[in-house]
Amino acid sequence: MRLRHGTSEAPLRLAVLASGSGSGMEALVRYQQAKESLHTTVVVVTDKANAGAIERATALGCEVEVVPLPNLEDRVARRSAHEDLIQAKLGAYDVEAIVLSGWMRLLTAAFVERWKGRLVNIHPSLLPDFPGAHAHRDVLEAGATESGCTVHFVDAGMDTGPIIAQAAVPVLEDDDIARLAARVKAEEHRLYPRVLDALASGAISFDAPLLP
Numbered sequence: 013m014r015l016r017h018g019t020s021e022a023p024l025r026l027a028v029l030a031s032g033s034g035s036g037m038e039a040l041v042r043y044q045q046a047k048e049s050l051h052t053t054v055v056v057v058t059d060k061a062n063a064g065a066i067e068r069a070t071a072l073g074c075e076v077e078v079v080p081l082p083n084l085e086d087r088v089a090r091r092s093a094h095e096d097l098i099q100a101k102l103g104a105y106d107v108e109a110i111v112l113s114g115w116m117r118l119l120t121a122a123f124v125e126r127w128k129g130r131l132v133n134i135h136p137s138l139l140p141d142f143p144g145a146h147a148h149r150d151v152l153e154a155g156a157t158e159s160g161c162t163v164h165f166v167d168a169g170m171d172t173g174p175i176i177a178q179a180a181v182p183v184l185e186d187d188d189i190a191r192l193a194a195r196v197k198a199e200e201h202r203l204y205p206r207v208l209d210a211l212a213s214g215a216i217s218f219d220a221p222l223l224p
Contacts, residue, residue, distance in 0.1 A: 018050035018212035027107040029115040036066025036113040039201035050212035055105040118207035121168035131166040143171035174221040
């Protein structure tokens with residue numbers, strides 16, 4: 013589906029999917045609320061009833077939907093049913109694009125295909141290096157001197173979709189996971205809204221992802 017260009021009068025309608033603290037979501041919503049933005053967060057969806065994102069989103073005046081994993085024994089059926097529930101929520105809010113921000117579930121190929129070009133993620137490393145759930149640990153164990161964050165369109169792989177933009181930070185000698193994560197997170201909060209501005213304006217697409 014061709015993505016509608018947002019305007020300040022009719023901003024692109026985003027859903028943020030977050031499993032954790034929601035700090036990235038909060039930074040994005042504050043950015044949207046501070047200016048006439050081309051995009052707006054109409055709902056925050058989480059799969060965790062105790063996610064910190066719930067309190068943050070509520071404090072910002074955002075709608076929140078908690079969609080826990082269904083209690084089904086078959087893993088494939090459970091995953092598919094969960095995404096069906098999420099899709100129903102997205103439809104109810106007329107969502108036009110999805111922003112993953114600390115979403116800790118790998119989406120199915122069918123869901124990704126449905127949202128192709130309208131589904132973006134931010135990952136805490138300079139992809140294609142250090143994909144997966146433990147990027148900061150892996151960076152430190154590898155002795156890398158530089159890390160950062162990457163915003164990319166989502167495809168059916170793990171952190172393999174077309175790269176849109178990156179921001180780098182140095183890895184310092186006394187870094188541990190927490191210190192490195194904090195430095196990277198500061199860049200994430202700056203980079204993600206900029207990418208979403210470009211997405212909402214039509215400046216980037218799945219087939220032409222790099223920021224101008």
